[in-house]
Amino acid sequence: MRIALLLLPVLSLAACAVGPDYQTPAAPAPAALPSPPPLRDQALLAGRDIPADWWALFKSPALDGLVREAMAHNADVAAAQAALRMARENALANAGAFLPTIDGSFQASRQKDPTGTVAPTAANNAPQLNLFTPQLSVSYSPDLWGGTRRGQEALEATVEAQRFQVEATYLTLTSNVVVAAVAEASLRGQIAAAQAIVDDAGRAVAILRRQRDLGQVSAADVAAGEAALAQAEQALPPLEKQLEQQRHQLNALLGRMPADPTPETFQLADLTLPVELPYSVPVRLVEQRPDIRLAAANLHVASADVGVAIADRLPNLTLSGATGSSASALNSLFAAGNGFWNFGATVTQPIFDGFSLAHKEKAARAALDQAAAQYRGAVVLAFQNVADTLSALKADGDALAAAERADAAASHALALARRQRELGSVAASAVLAAQQAAAQARTTLVQAQAVRLMDTAALFQALGGGWWNVAPVEAGAAPGHAAPPDGGLITR
Template identity: 50%
Template sequence: MVVMTRRVPSASCATGSSLRHLLAAVAALAIAGCAVGPDFHKPAAPGAGSLSAGSPPTTTGVANIAGGQAQQFVSGGDIPADWWTLFHSPALNALIEQSLAHNPDLKAAQAALAVARESTEAGRGAYYPSVTAGVSASREQDPPGALAPVPSNNAFLYNLFTPQVSVSYVPDVFGRNRRTVESLMAQQQAVRFQMIAARITLSSNVVAAAVQQASLRAQIEATRELVGINTSMVDILKYRLDKGYAGRLDLAAQEAQLAQVKAALPPLLTQLAQQDHLLAVLAGRFPGEALTENFDLASLHLPQQLPVSLPSALVAQRPDVRQAEANMHAASAQVGVAIANRLPNISLTANAGSTALAIHQLFKSGTGFWSLGADLAAPIFQGGSLRHQERAARATYVEASEQYRSTVLTAFQNVADTLAALQHDAEGLQAAATAADAAKLTLDLSQRQYKDGYAGYLSLLSAEQGYQQARIALVQAQASRYTDTAALFHALGGGWWHDADNEPAGAAPAPLSASDHARTNRDSDEK
């Protein structure tokens, strides 16, 4: 509503009456106004009955090794916000807390949320009148040949002081401002869920990097052990060659095997250094800053209760799905904005002030002035731009809805892939553990038989190669189980709804009437 900040003494009763009529008209327009454009309705939950193609898994296999514990899938189970604590690693917990506090990408996402929040609050300003106050002072001289001087005292040289208040208001008759704010609120929600997704992805990446670091350390340890074994075999063959019990071909083959094992070590060391650098950067530190956390697969506890969300709950838990839904909402509101731009626009203005030749005369009787005005403007011809802008807004909504569907399908795929991986990880770890035990026994027997002269060198060389491959495969199978377990918590939404640091989503913009929805679904002609 229009509010005059000062009553001018010279204003008559008619002025007050005019203001009351104007205010009544504005109130009537505000109450009777509607918001054009389609009302947004939350997409229906997917009708899929299961997250995977086959029957959902219940438990995984067991292996007598670190990371080989059985895991049970709990249908409809909830996810804690700090799900990484289920690995029972104080070092991992501390590193993730550092990352959440200092990671620059997460801080940038939080700043983007602050920008979106302030933009929404700025958009709400269109609901209210715009009030400006100003004071002008000038010294003027009329030419001597003028027919009459401007002031009533017939002075040709005078000062002029004019303070005034101006009020302007654009009634939201067709809901353009409401649809604009609705779109801004939806965009704010999209940015919020983008920030939540960044937080979950960061914690998941830290867990994966820590597991990979532990895996590389174990692989390096296994490789160095193999270097020691092959070095010992080279020494034995050299001794046997000197005594005439071995040929030069056997020694050359063993030296080649030792060189191959040594060649596998530098790439592993490079990968380990890269993981150390990655962990430092994720925690907001420079790569050169030494990390105190050295992870070991044996120190990580494998979570044994794994939640499996219902399909209808997954779309509410995944922040990327919620972000895509918010983008749909913003696009829907923009259709209403585009339609409102094609309709008439009403603006109301009011001015009041005082003008005098001296400051001490301001606001005295006879110096006041006021004005009221109302404008009605409607687009007549814009070269078709407004019509095409509306069509573009509708196409943008279709694009957002298809992107939402794609995001939902990708979310289901992520969960299904992870469940399948966890089921097969347990089977793979069992097989890798059995193969590693068999390869170690074969190597021990081959070394003993070769030393006693009961086995040939080729069988020993084959046993060494088999043991090397089995050790590396076992470590990789262990790491895959930890990594895929973390990936499941990530794919299910990471429990962000239990995180007190995440601000409430807030009430969604209220849907408009069905009559408005029906009215604005028609394609109106350009005015």
């Protein structure tokens, strides 16, 4: 009791913790985001929440299936989940530092004393003896300056950081799958347009050859038609190569090998453009973006590390004790006179270490400044992503409208050229030129449609992807997430 009373003032110091107390950074002002521009055929809805499975808004069952397969089998997701489990276990392991350490030991030995030099030490004066010693040791280091708590705070913040790293991995993966599917659909549309040119050019050359045989056109006209056909055929191989590579990329996102079959195919007609788009205010954006939350958690880690570095420079108290028994026979281990115990306290104060601890504290403070700058950079980048995507969507709508007008005009011009050719009022080269213009206009239209779909997906990614709307589940997959090996991703 007297020892406990003497230690009370010392143990009361454990109520404090050196170093800065972490404060969540303030959200940017509403003026940080520009006013949303008006969009063609799409509406920005301020305050509209994003669903967890936001890719379902494209209304493609095949796309929805691929996204869920990617979340279940992608290697980056599996690695992020394993890192989260590792961070969680490290935090749980470190929590043991708040409790005493208790060790049990049992030592058994047989020895012979040198009777010619010293007297036997055994109670029966025998030179040979057995010695059995069971012992229980206890040690405890009170957290006088809060260094242990700051270390635990850093580890728990690391768990939070890794949790948002998992969410960021999911968001990046789902966005990449959507963009890969749209890119495939775009390439198929471009290949279809290029193939239409080849087919038209082939039919034109066949007609020209018949007309040459009848003496209606010259050999030069046939040569011009054949040159146009060869030029059209040159456009197909690069597009087919891109399509094949796009399929390989999609397989990689799904965790498949390049040679694995990929029965799913995508056409632009299979994808619906979402017409109602969410628009978050700055306060909500910093809460929604996983990369911002990750940067905030890293800032928390750096703040706690400063406290750890300060505590390392202060005195450290260790309380230790042991109790046990020692006897020459097992049946007398607990006999009177064979027991022993000890209790002690050790105070350690670093005096000179070549200024290592001082420099470590300065390094921890510099790391805190670095984390604060990285957090600001993450916020700036996030707001830039949203602003850039909104500008892109406005430009995409205008570009698509222009491409639709150009496609309609080129198709009309081609129809007129064909009609005039049938009447003999224009040369075959004019029809070929009209065909090429129409095909180029159709390719531009396909590309404009695909870019608008991709930038719509980019907006969902820039706003955070709706991960916070994943419903909690019991040992299974959330609606928007595949079940990880440990029985459930962090859900809210």
